[in-house]
Amino acid sequence: MLLSDYLDAKGEPCDGAPMGVLLSAHAERLGSATALVLGGRTLSFAELDAASNRLARRLQALGVEPGDRVVICMPNRVEFIEAMYATWKLGAVPCPISYRLVASEFGTIIGLVEPRCVVGDHTTPPSDCPFLDVDEACPDGFLADPLPPAVACPGKIMASGGSTGRPKLIIDPVPSVWGRDKASLFRPKHITTLNAGPLYHTMPYNYCILPLAEGSKTVCMTQFDPMGWLRLVEEHRPHSVSLVPTMMSRIAKLPAEVTDAADLTSIEVLFHAAAPCPPDIKRWWIDRIGAEKVIEVYGGTERIGSTLIYGHEWLARPGSVGKAAPGDEIVILDDHGNELPPHEVGEIHFRRRATGPGTKYDYIGSETRIRGDLDSFGDIGWLDDDGYLYIADRRVDMVVVGGMNVYPAEIEAAIERNRDVLCSAVIGLPDDDLGQRLHAIVELRDGVAEPADGLAFLAGELGQVSPYKRPRTVEFTRSPVRDDAGKVRRTLLRAERLG
Known part of the structure; x- marks a missing residue:
């Protein structure tokens, strides 16, 4: 040929x-x-x-x-x-x-x-x-x-x-x-x-x-920088861009005179995934480029199933990651493998009916979570009455505080409403009384002085979550809490603080 x-x-x-x-x-x-x-x-x-x-x-x-x-x-x-x-x-x-x-x-x-x-x-x-x-x-x-x-x-x-x-x-x-x-x-x-x-x-x-x-022109950053990203958009006029929520947050928290002056009109698709996006940041992007252009996807490399939600759908259902893609079905199971009704929190499973021969992934170094015709990424969440999915957190990230299950993503989203905060991670540390206590690691924006009282600094944001979900201790850092892909390595963060 x-x-x-x-x-x-x-x-x-x-x-x-x-x-x-x-x-x-x-x-x-x-x-x-x-x-x-x-x-x-x-x-x-x-x-x-x-x-x-x-x-x-x-x-x-x-x-x-x-x-x-x-x-x-x-x-x-x-x-x-x-x-x-x-x-x-x-x-x-x-x-x-x-x-x-x-x-x-x-x-x-x-x-x-x-x-x-x-x-x-x-x-x-x-x-x-x-x-x-x-x-x-x-x-x-x-x-x-x-x-x-x-x-x-x-x-x-x-x-x-x-x-x-x-x-x-x-x-x-x-x-x-x-x-x-x-x-x-x-x-x-x-x-x-x-x-x-x-x-x-x-x-x-x-x-x-x-x-x-596909014969497309690809522009790629060596390393993400919010100002550099804006310059590349203006110079190369991309049709489709992909970001993780950490990047979206760092762009949105640039000075308003910078973001207001940036020409983002070429963007027809802003595709984001990999981690929960703080609601205030999502609304900023929807207001900035238009709800129809902001698309969130929940899925994984394994391709066991996925959801998708446009900005206008998200405004009607804040916090949702969308409905199952055609050919996929979402099933929520409890710890005993029983299917749960809408609004009940459990492990998210997908039933992919469109999977054909020769398309089944496999792991090296781990076991799959396959249960019959169901598979899971290990995340926790629930469905509403219309089949829209809401993510609570990853099972491995869940912290048990005094017998209560706490999902760090909810607390991190509240902390990151503070404009002086770039990013945060909440982990569980040993506690003689509660079993585990919540500890927040907060990455401050450049130019923001480290507060003398961390809990007081975040009091307004933490007041929006239930008392048992509030961190007992806070530390501040200038080092990135999340990696370039927007992921938090909680196991490493926990190990470093345990010595």
């Missing part, structure tokens, strides 16, 4: 087209058109494909063959995306993981994945695997021509963004070919997207790596 045969008459990817070949097909069709803007570099489709082809041949020289696993571990940079496509071009399985892992965590994951090699840079923790350093100049002799079509199955392995601290990798059984699992109604073909998150997570994968296979 010719490269052009993998695109339809509109230049859009054909179902079944290998991901690696699609980049070459767009390079042939679009040539010098901009494909990627990242880290001060701008690459055309032709340049990005040529670099990916050379990198693929370097991986071949290290012994990478179809079906082999390749760990990709580095900060957001052009070579990260080149490595993803280079791996697919060989029919190998990319496994992107965080470069922020400590050596012991990295070693555990390497032991679970058993990769043929690791692709990274000076930030990558050391291991015994063959290592391709992307900062080393490409030796002569590695051609930039397209490679023969190849398909990886599974298509990728992604690391979990969970908070338990236990390494877990998710095998995506869908091959590395274009299909409905990779397309999105909220990310049309041939647009400009803006990604602010780390590339080893699922949402940046969907909004930075996949759009290139």
Whole structure:
């Protein structure tokens, strides 16, 4: 087949087209058109494909063959995306993981994945695997021509963004070919997207790596910065952007004269997920760009089920994450596996009726939560009478205070209503009387002095939650409480405070 045969008459990817070949097909069709803007570099489709082809041949020289696993571990940079496509071009399985892992965590994951090699840079923790350093100049002799079509199955392995601290990798059984699992109604073909998150997570994968296979221009930040994000929106005029609530909050809490002056009119879709969004922040964005453009999704890398809610629906049902996607059904179970009626809190399960053969995920390093035809992310919540879902928190994050179940997300949302607060995390610490007491870790906005009395500083916000849910102690920090993907590693926070 010719490269052009993998695109339809509109230049859009054909179902079944290998991901690696699609980049070459767009390079042939679009040539010098901009494909990627990242880290001060701008690459055309032709340049990005040529670099990916050379990198693929370097991986071949290290012994990478179809079906082999390749760990990709580095900060957001052009070579990260080149490595993803280079791996697919060989029919190998990319496994992107965080470069922020400590050596012991990295070693555990390497032991679970058993990769043929690791692709990274000076930030990558050391291991015994063959290592391709992307900062080393490409030796002569590695051609930039397209490679023969190849398909990886599974298509990728992604690391979990969970908070338990236990390494877990998710095998995506869908091959590395274009299909409905990779397309999105909220990310049309041939647009400009803006990604602010780390590339080893699922949402940046969907909004930075996949759009290139559609012939879209992708703008990606090396690291999120609220002022920098506004500048990129004005410069590149993206159609679709993806953010996590922490990022949404940091933009919204910039000085009003800055946000009022920013031109955000190009944004047709603001896609957010990964963590609960404080209601005040959600309303700020709805007021700023329009309710029809703010879309929240609840789901996971495992694709066991999902919900979606538009801004106008959320205004009618504040706090909801929406209704089940077509083909999915939400079932709330108690601790004994009994189905609960609306308004009763229990573990959220999905029944995915549309799942077909060869689309069932698997874990490396953990067990699934499958119960018959039901599966769960481990989150707690309830349904209203119309089938709209509300998240309470993750089961592993729940704190039992004097026999009462407390969900930190509710308290964190209240604390973050304070404009001087950027972010917060609430954890349980041992208490002789109550079993556990609530402790709040609060990240202050730049320029805000640390209060002498933390509980008094937050009194207005904490007064909105029940007395037994109020933290007994508060600490303030200038360090990020959440990671770049908006996740809180509560296990680590708790361990640090327990010494």
